Amino acid sequence: MKILVPVKRVIDPYVNIRVKSDQTGVETENVKMSMNPFCEIAVEEAIRLKEAGKAEEIIAVSIGNQSCQETIRTALAMGADRGIHVLTEEKVEPISIAKILAKICESESPGLVISGKQAIDGDNNQTGQMLAALTDMPQGTFASKVEINGDKVKVTREIDGGLQTVNLNMPAIITTDLRLNEPRYASLPNIMKAKKKPIDQKSPDDYGVDVTPRVSILKVIEPPKRQAGIKVENVGDLVEKLKNEAGVI
Amino acid sequence: MTSLFYIEHTNGKVSDQSLKAITAASQIEGDVHGLIVGSNIDEAVAEASKINGLSKLLHLDDAAFDNVLAEKLTQVIFNIAGDYDYFLAAATTTGKNVMPRLAAKLDVSQISEIVAVESADTFIRTIYAGNAIATVQTSDAKKVLTVRPTAFKAATTDSAECEVAKINAENIPSISEFVGEELTKSDRPELTSAKTIISGGRGMQNGENFELLDKVAEKLGAAVGASRAAVDAGFVPNDYQVGQTGKVVAPELYIAVGISGAIQHLAGMKDSKIIVAINKDEEAPIFDVADYGLVADLFQVLPELEQAL
Numbered sequence: 001m002k003i004l005v006p007v008k009r010v011i012d013p014y015v016n017i018r019v020k021s022d023q024t025g026v027e028t029e030n031v032k033m034s035m036n037p038f039c040e041i042a043v044e045e046a047i048r049l050k051e052a053g054k055a056e057e058i059i060a061v062s063i064g065n066q067s068c069q070e071t072i073r074t075a076l077a078m079g080a081d082r083g084i085h086v087l088t089e090e091k092v093e094p095i096s097i098a099k100i101l102a103k104i105c106e107s108e109s110p111g112l113v114i115s116g117k118q119a120i121d122g123d124n125n126q127t128g129q130m131l132a133a134l135t136d137m138p139q140g141t142f143a144s145k146v147e148i149n150g151d152k153v154k155v156t157r158e159i160d161g162g163l164q165t166v167n168l169n170m171p172a173i174i175t176t177d178l179r180l181n182e183p184r185y186a187s188l189p190n191i192m193k194a195k196k197k198p199i200d201q202k203s204p205d206d207y208g209v210d211v212t213p214r215v216s217i218l219k220v221i222e223p224p225k226r227q228a229g230i231k232v233e234n235v236g237d238l239v240e241k242l243k244n245e246a247g248v249i
Numbered sequence: 250m251t252s253l254f255y256i257e258h259t260n261g262k263v264s265d266q267s268l269k270a271i272t273a274a275s276q277i278e279g280d281v282h283g284l285i286v287g288s289n290i291d292e293a294v295a296e297a298s299k300i301n302g303l304s305k306l307l308h309l310d311d312a313a314f315d316n317v318l319a320e321k322l323t324q325v326i327f328n329i330a331g332d333y334d335y336f337l338a339a340a341t342t343t344g345k346n347v348m349p350r351l352a353a354k355l356d357v358s359q360i361s362e363i364v365a366v367e368s369a370d371t372f373i374r375t376i377y378a379g380n381a382i383a384t385v386q387t388s389d390a391k392k393v394l395t396v397r398p399t400a401f402k403a404a405t406t407d408s409a410e411c412e413v414a415k416i417n418a419e420n421i422p423s424i425s426e427f428v429g430e431e432l433t434k435s436d437r438p439e440l441t442s443a444k445t446i447i448s449g450g451r452g453m454q455n456g457e458n459f460e461l462l463d464k465v466a467e468k469l470g471a472a473v474g475a476s477r478a479a480v481d482a483g484f485v486p487n488d489y490q491v492g493q494t495g496k497v498v499a500p501e502l503y504i505a506v507g508i509s510g511a512i513q514h515l516a517g518m519k520d521s522k523i524i525v526a527i528n529k530d531e532e533a534p535i536f537d538v539a540d541y542g543l544v545a546d547l548f549q550v551l552p553e554l555e556q557a558l
Binding site for chain 1: 318319320323341342343345346347348349350351352353354356357358359360361362371375376377378379380381382383384385386387388389422424425426427428429430431432433439441445469477480481486487488490493494496501502512513519522523524525536537538539540541542543544545550553554557558
């Protein structure tokens, strides 16, 4: 079985983001970029399934500009087998990403697609579900546990009130939540080996997908800053203030 | 213009999240129809039919929908999609699961977790964990939106009963099945609807120490939450998590205990009315957003606080 893992290049989660002064977006020039943390969890889960003998090949896909090759290399260094890079300078929306991935699913026929539940830039949380719709596959979103039994995959999902378990016919789409696993660091020998692993370069046209955005960003601003309040001396003070000043208890 | 709003419910009650999010639908010009789905849901249907702002309620009552799976619910909405211009749901784990699947079936982009309606095609949402606020405009004819409930005031359920109509389940796929649910049992209010929340971070040191928070929560009638660091460290389950990758909350009072105030946590709670921070590190960034800060050892403060309340 093949596992397809889409990976996204985003601003590193530990970088403080800066809104551009012309309000057109967020500064991405000369900013440290990394693989989206949820995508790392997806790559890790695919590798663990391969190590457990449930999968033979892991294909990492990234859609975006030339630098996305680095993100694919990171996945290859972690343990993915080969990459597909769909090169485009356009800011591709989840629906178009899902369409490209659906075409890749047609040609690669993966048994599972494992993606992150959301990317930490746009916070959309859409692509996995959209891909599931376009391919008529079932979806196990926000997964904290994945178990393959024959031609079904049992997915434990993080839902608002706790956990939900579903059994999905394969092929299926899984999107990862935080507690699914802890991604490994790539070792130096594996980073070297990853340089020799193949990356196929494609374009959205190769898949016949029009990536023109449907949503335009009119304005991006900084959120209103919350003012720091006062320091209280002790618990007595705190309770007094909450009762009499704020009136919240 | 007509909007279809998906109404969630549990134990015969319409979800508070849905009541809040439906207010966003009411701000869009035109009628709002509700859709409620489940099995033996008479009670919830009765309540939902009285939601202010709803002109019609569609309900599907079918044993196959005892548990609502994305694959099935998406098809139910898709079956009636021709009648509607807007499709909305609260950005709960159900809304997030179902609406993008619907959007792709309709071949449109979804706009996730809106916090304000600007006009018929323009909406405001947060990106980068709330570190930036984007105004976005969609060119799609049909619009699929999820709504951040904390950004809207709950609709009341005291209006006259609206028109109620039954729909049937057709072409429902059977590619997935429900196995089970393990819901966190708690006598406390739900995090997302609680008026007061007390949350613990890595400073709690272990899961057992969360009992100290429980005791204070009991006095306050508060829900207990946690930072991502505390969840990652295995102190408490993920459904406690407040933050960009967990739940977004906006209670009257939020008490952060042993939480440093990482951006990702602030994104989930900075719209709270009053924020209290208790931390022994006076440099902790949580103090920058707190109305009241107490620099002290939480293991001393929490028992004292319990006593004082």
